[in-house]
Amino acid sequence: MRSYLVEEINSQDMAKILDSISQKALKRPVEGLYWMMVPQDLLTDEQKAHAGQCGPHYMAVEVGDDWIKLELLVRCEKIIRCDCISYATNEQRETMINFIDQLIRNQDVRV
Known part of the structure; x- marks a missing residue:
């Protein structure tokens, strides 16, 4: 699986990040997992x-x-296997990584 990982975040900063994610109203199907809708x-x-x-x-x-x-x-969301499920395009990847980076920056988290 390809992914973008930010690690070694202290617990106080993680609490700020989680609060920000919750305010963004990202769908949360299970504990510790959120869905970011692709525009x-x-x-x-x-x-x-x-x-x-x-x-x-x-x-x-x-x-x-x-x-x-x-x-x-x-x-x-509705189907597990379909041709429309694919790795992110360059534009999708860049936009969503920037969203995560901005979310972290907005909380004054230094990583």
């Missing part, structure tokens, strides 16, 4: 075509005691 304008043609039957499309953000990880796989 409609960043979806591939196939993902757009499948939006109604498979979507919404998201990337998973997992958090641990001292780390946060963004999986670089674009998944869909």
Whole structure:
């Protein structure tokens, strides 16, 4: 699995990051896992075509005691296997990594 990992975050900073994630209202299917929806304008043609039957499309953000990880796989909520599930395009990857980086910076976390 390809992913973007930020680790060695102290517990006070992790609490700030988790609070920020919760305020962003990211969907939380299970403890420690959040779904970041991929903006409609960043979806591939196939993902757009499948939006109604498979979507919404998201990337998973997992958090641990001292780390946060963004999986670089674009998944869909309604179906487990489909051609619209794929690794993020360069634009999707860059946008979502920037989102995570900005979320961390906004909390004055230095990593």
